[in-house]
Amino acid sequence: MAEKGFLDHPDLIDRLEQLGMHINDKTKAEAELRRLGYHSTSGYRYPFRKLREPLTDELIKRREFRHDEFEAGSRFEDSIALADFDTKLRAVILTGIFDLEVRLRTAIAHVIAQKNPKGHLDISCLDTNRCLELTSSQNETSKFEAWKAQYESDKKSKNNDDFIAHHTLVYKTEIPVWAALERVSFGTLIHFYLLMKVEDQNDVARKFGVRQGTKFGSWLLSIMDLRNDCAHGARVFNKSMKRNVSVPPNSYFKKYLKHIDKTLTADKVYMPCVLLAHMLRCHESGTNWHNTFKTQVKKLPQIYLKELSEPLITAERNMGFPSNWQELEIWNN
Structure with missing residues (x-):
């Protein structure tokens, strides 16, 4: 699997939108990522991601319990509030x-x-x-x-x-x-x-x-x-x-x-x-x-x-x- 490359804050926001997360204010969202960091807030987005079903032994071994895509109704602002x-x-x-x-x-x-x-x-x-x-x-x-x-x-x-x-x-x-x-x-x-x-x-x-x-x-x-x-x-x-x-x-x-x-x-x-x-x-x-x-x-x-x-x-x-x-x-x- 290819390693993840660098994405600037606007690109990170676009990626979150593509994965199904609603972002009300992109400018404010970018500011939040600069304040808290994209990686450090990933754990607060994790509960919004869709569960993988069924879980195979390989997925469990790789600790991949959820898809990258978000559940319907997921809001960026909610993940920041949780953080x-x-x-x-x-x-x-x-x-x-x-x-x-x-x-x-x-x-x-x-x-x-x-x-x-x-x-x-x-x-x-x-x-x-x-x-x-x-x-x-x-x-x-x-x-x-x-x-x-x-x-x-x-x-x-x-x-x-x-x-x-x-x-x-x-x-x-x-x-x-x-x-x-x-x-x-x-x-x-x-x-x-x-x-x-x-x-x-x-x-x-x-x-x-x-x-x-x-x-x-x-x-x-x-x-x-x-x-x-x-x-x-x-x-x-x-x-x-x-x-x-x-x-x-x-x-x-x-x-x-x-x-x-x-x-x-x-x-x-x-x-x-x-x-x-x-x-x-x-x-x-x-x-x-x-x-x-x-x-x-x-x-x-x-x-x-x-x-x-x-x-x-x-x-x-x-x-x-x-x-x-x-x-x-x-x-x-």
């Missing part, structure tokens, strides 16, 4: 994750500092067996060594921070854990949490309404994946998440998550977002993030095509939300 909705959704999600990140750094540092102010580099303060595990069967580096290497890399990139420079010059020793964990990425912070003793993990997890520290760790990894998607501008409204997380009834306190059962789609954006809302609401500082998130989700564009009697995109079908989600306690004051 703008997703942009704002990512911003709201990131705000919540940033809030969680600050609280998590504080909680972890407090638990470790009670053992040793330099406990982030003292294997005796952590779970020895887990620290000595290899990062993979093909790599002889232990998880503790990998953590230290990543920590040193993160710290080196921030050597000019006032606190690090001051501490290094005055005390000439390693910075304490409460400062050290401020200098690592969210992912590195979570991997450090996974090296902690189970009882210390439990101590941290309970501050966020979670009984089981190991389960809390798996939920954090799910939120980390979502954070990476949001930070890099990936589409999230209908994305399949990298990890499926389980939420057994005995893994959490309070009743915010009691609606989660096996009927919910575990690999959609709802799952990490409801876990995030639970963590923030259960923390002693409280939050209003759940209301902000709910408000944004309710702004999902209502898009109708000529052949459909219901919206093309819904929070329930495409984002994994339960049918009665707006009435649930987790999303209300």
Whole structure:
């Protein structure tokens, strides 16, 4: 198959029209492509494309589930509205994750500092067996060594921070854990949490309404994946998440998550977002993030095509939300 060649914005607009997408204002449409990009908005046009039926094994292998042509009633403006909705959704999600990140750094540092102010580099303060595990069967580096290497890399990139420079010059020793964990990425912070003793993990997890520290760790990894998607501008409204997380009834306190059962789609954006809302609401500082998130989700564009009697995109079908989600306690004051 010949590779796609370059097309200028007017030609791209003409191609979309030829494939059946209605464009009300070509000049404005070209401006939108210059603002958002043709390729980056392709995922928001994808739901408008006709499904291939039947799907052959070859088509599935090539991940060609839809035709290039659009369904009747497809409008360019609707695809842009969907893209703008997703942009704002990512911003709201990131705000919540940033809030969680600050609280998590504080909680972890407090638990470790009670053992040793330099406990982030003292294997005796952590779970020895887990620290000595290899990062993979093909790599002889232990998880503790990998953590230290990543920590040193993160710290080196921030050597000019006032606190690090001051501490290094005055005390000439390693910075304490409460400062050290401020200098690592969210992912590195979570991997450090996974090296902690189970009882210390439990101590941290309970501050966020979670009984089981190991389960809390798996939920954090799910939120980390979502954070990476949001930070890099990936589409999230209908994305399949990298990890499926389980939420057994005995893994959490309070009743915010009691609606989660096996009927919910575990690999959609709802799952990490409801876990995030639970963590923030259960923390002693409280939050209003759940209301902000709910408000944004309710702004999902209502898009109708000529052949459909219901919206093309819904929070329930495409984002994994339960049918009665707006009435649930987790999303209300």
